[in-house]
Every structure is written in structure tokens, then in C-alpha cells.
Amino acid sequence: MRGFLIVLLVACGLGASASNKVLNIGLFWNNEPSEVTVQTSLGSYSIYGNGKLILDLKESAIVRILNQDGLIHVRTITQDLGTFYNVEIKRTVWGSSLKIQPKGDRELHEYNDNFSFKPFQGKLRIVNEVYIEHYVAGVIEGEAGIKEPKEYYKVQAVICRTYALNNRRRHEAEGFQLCDKVHCQVYHRRSMNNPDIVKGTQETIGIVIVDSDINLVTAAFHSNCGGYTCNSEDVWSGYLNYLRAREDEHCLQENHSYWRTAFTRDKWLNYLSVSHGYPVYEPTARDIALDYCPDERQHYLNPDGFRVHFKRIRYDLGLQSAFFSIDAVQDSVILEGHGYGHGVGLCQEGAMNMAKSGQPYDDILHYYYREVHLVNLSVIDFFRAN
Numbered sequence: 090m091r092g093f094l095i096v097l098l099v100a101c102g103l104g105a106s107a108s109n110k111v112l113n114i115g116l117f118w119n120n121e122p123s124e125v126t127v128q129t130s131l132g133s134y135s136i137y138g139n140g141k142l143i144l145d146l147k148e149s150a151i152v153r154i155l156n157q158d159g160l161i162h163v164r165t166i167t168q169d170l171g172t173f174y175n176v177e178i179k180r181t182v183w184g185s186s187l188k189i190q191p192k193g194d195r196e197l198h199e200y201n202d203n204f205s206f207k208p209f210q211g212k213l214r215i216v217n218e219v220y221i222e223h224y225v226a227g228v229i230e231g232e233a234g235i236k237e238p239k240e241y242y243k244v245q246a247v248i249c250r251t252y253a254l255n256n257r258r259r260h261e262a263e264g265f266q267l268c269d270k271v272h273c274q275v276y277h278r279r280s281m282n283n284p285d286i287v288k289g290t291q292e293t294i295g296i297v298i299v300d301s302d303i304n305l306v307t308a309a310f311h312s313n314c315g316g317y318t319c320n321s322e323d324v325w326s327g328y329l330n331y332l333r334a335r336e337d338e339h340c341l342q343e344n345h346s347y348w349r350t351a352f353t354r355d356k357w358l359n360y361l362s363v364s365h366g367y368p369v370y371e372p373t374a375r376d377i378a379l380d381y382c383p384d385e386r387q388h389y390l391n392p393d394g395f396r397v398h399f400k401r402i403r404y405d406l407g408l409q410s411a412f413f414s415i416d417a418v419q420d421s422v423i424l425e426g427h428g429y430g431h432g433v434g435l436c437q438e439g440a441m442n443m444a445k446s447g448q449p450y451d452d453i454l455h456y457y458y459r460e461v462h463l464v465n466l467s468v469i470d471f472f473r474a475n
């Protein structure tokens with residue numbers, strides 16, 4: 090099957106459909122501004138009010154856009170350009186970028202491509218209509234930082250692209266596809282601080298992860314698995330054949346692979362009893378709750394008796410992971426844990442170390458996601474159309 094897909098990948102070229110190439114991202118989601126200033130950073134832009142050209146945005150010119158009485162006002166320093174129910178800012182050359190600064194916000198927000206502004210609950214609904222590869226590079230810089238090797242950025246680009254296309258109906262009711270927060274993927278600006286991020290995105294252009302039915306996968310990832318990843322159904326409700334538990338030695342030297350925390354014995358037993366009804370007065374159950382040291386990742390405390398899901402304990406107590414041992418020392422109970430995050434899918438710190446040691450991005454993805462295929466978007470279009 091993989092060979093067949095590779096042939097198709099070559100045969101189809103890079104001609105993905107337009108719907109796969111542009112994403113509509115809701116900017117400043119859940120914190121929408123009522124007033125912004127906009128300024129061309131690269132290239133050039135034109136501003137349209139209710140569909141009509143109202144201004145060519147010259148370099149260094151600053152324009153204020155604000156919601157007043159439910160309509161959008163557009164002003165330069167010297168001129169009032171009018172009141173509209175819909176304002177668009179469109180690039181006139183490829184590669185343009187625009188700075189959008191909400192009033193009172195000092196963080197830099199600069200994005201590629203086009204924008205629309207609509208009134209929304211006394212504020213502005215700002216949507217960035219962005220070429221998917223520009224979006225992917227911006228997300229990678231926000232989520233993976235600027236210090237990783239290029240091969241790792243290629244891994245993250247494929248995951249980010251797959252996630253974005255798989256979730257593009259998530260905010261349909263709000264008039265865009267994905268938000269710019271961690272709810273979808275963090276996207277606070279275009280990528281501008283490490284050219285390897287843009288190169289890694291370009292070198293995997295259009296590549297996504299699909300299962301054997303050519304459906305986009307749930308490309309789950311987490312910070313550090315602590316030595317073992319998890320099956321999807323052990324953490325969430327659904328079984329997914331490509332999200333399987335596996336041993337992973339690549340992340341064990343990282344700081345996140347180990348954590349430690351302590352409680353008083355009373356607090357620990359009281360928590361298990363009150364929150365879960367755990368039988369702390371029953372000697373065998375109590376012994377297990379005070380002395381537990383698994384060889385590999387398990388999912389329940391006391392699995393053969395009254396069992397408690399470790400993921401619940403993690404959630405309740407705010408632990409780094411649901412993978413830990415328990416040891417009672419005098420009046421204290423010490424939890425020693427492995428990893429950071431839910432443990433399903435790709436382990437980011439493991440993948441970073443694989444990339445640093447020279448492993449190619451596709452091998453890294455196949456290491457963490459079982460029985461999947463890396464294909465160009467045009468292959469999906471081909472299958473959907475035939």
C-alpha cells in the first residue's frame with residue numbers, strides 16, 4: 090500500500106485543491122479587541138470597505154480600525170475613511186505581511202496574506218485568510234520554539250498541517266475554521282525568527298498523515314512520554330489503530346522525563362478515599378496505595394481490586410503525568426513520575442532527539458504513529474474525486 094501511495098504522490102504532483110490551501114483563522118479568539126491599528130510590514134496592501142477599494146496602504150502608514158455603535162470605522166491620522174459593516178485588507182503582492190496591534194497590547198502580531206474585519210459583540214471579529222504553509226510555519230514557531238533542528242520542524246509541520254485540516258470545521262459556527270489559541274493551535278504571528286522553520290515547512294509542503302482508509306489521522310503529541318507512550322483508549326475513549334503504546338528511550342535524558350512530589354500520608358489516603366471511594370481501611374488495598382512501583386506504564390492503581398484510573402489522579406492533583414510510582418516513607422507519601430503530558434502519539438522530546446541524531450522526519454513519524462502513510466494533499470483530493 091505504501092508503494093502505491095508513493096507512486097500516486099509523484100503522479101499527482103503538488104496540485105492540492107484551493108480549499109486545502111487557505112485557512113481562515115480567527116485572531117485574538119476569546120479576547121477580541123474593539124480597536125486595532127494596522128500597518129504594512131512587508132509588500133503592500135489595499136483596504137476595502139463593503140467590497141469597494143477605500144485606500145492603498147502605503148508603507149509606514151498607520152490605519153485605525155474600530156467598532157463604534159456596531160459598525161466598523163476606518164481612519165488614518167488625518168482622514169476619516171468611512172463606516173462599514175465589512176472591511177477587508179488584501180495583499181497586492183505575494184509574501185506581504187501586516188502588523189495588527191490591538192489597543193493596549195504590546196506583543197507583536199504580524200501575519201501574512203489577507204484579513205477580514207466584522208463587528209462582533211461591540212468588538213472586532215478579525216479573520217486571517219492565510220496560505221496554509223504560512224500558517225503552519227507560524228504555529229511551529231509558537232509551539233516548538235526556535236532552537237530545534239530543521240528535521241524536527243519537518244516532523245512538526247506534517248503534524249500541524251494534518252491537525253489543521255482535520256479540525257477545520259471546529260469554529261464553523263463563528264465564521265472561521267480554527268482559532269489562534271491552544272484550543273486549536275497557538276498562532277500569534279508569522280514565523281520570522283528561524284529560517285529553518287520556513288525551510289522545514291517548505292520541504293514537507295502539502296504532506297499530511299493518513300490512515301489506511303486515506304483519512305487524516307488524529308496526530309496526537311505530548312511533551313515527554315517518560316519511556317512508554319500510551320494506547321489512545323487508555324487515555325481517551327476511542328481506539329485508534331495508529332495510536333499504540335510503545336517503548337521509547339529517546340526522551341529519557343530530558344528534564345521532563347522525571348518528576349517527584351510528596352504528600353502527607355493522611356492527605357494521600359484521604360484523597361483516595363473521599364474522591365474515589367478507595368477502601369483505605371482494607372489492608373491489601375492500602376498497602377498497594379502506599380507502595381507501588383511498576384516496571385512499565387500501567388493505567389490503574391490496584392487493577393485487580395477496587396481500581397482508580399491514574400489519569401484521574403493526574404488531573405485531580407495537577408501531576409505532570411499519569412505514570413508514577415508510590416512510596417510511603419514515615420508520614421510522607423512520595424510520588425516519583427516519568428514524562429510530561431498525556432503520553433499518546435508522538436513524544437516531542439523523543440522526536441527532537443531522534444532528529445538531532447540524524448533520523449529523517451518520515452522515520453520519526455512512523456516510529457510514533459503505526460501503520461500510517463505520509464501523502465501529499467493532492468492524493469486525498471484524488472481519492473475523494475474518484
Ligand SMILES: [Zn+2]
Nearest residue numbers: 267268272273
Ligand atoms: Zn479553537
Ligand SMILES: [Zn+2]
Nearest residue numbers: 314340436439
Ligand atoms: Zn518519549
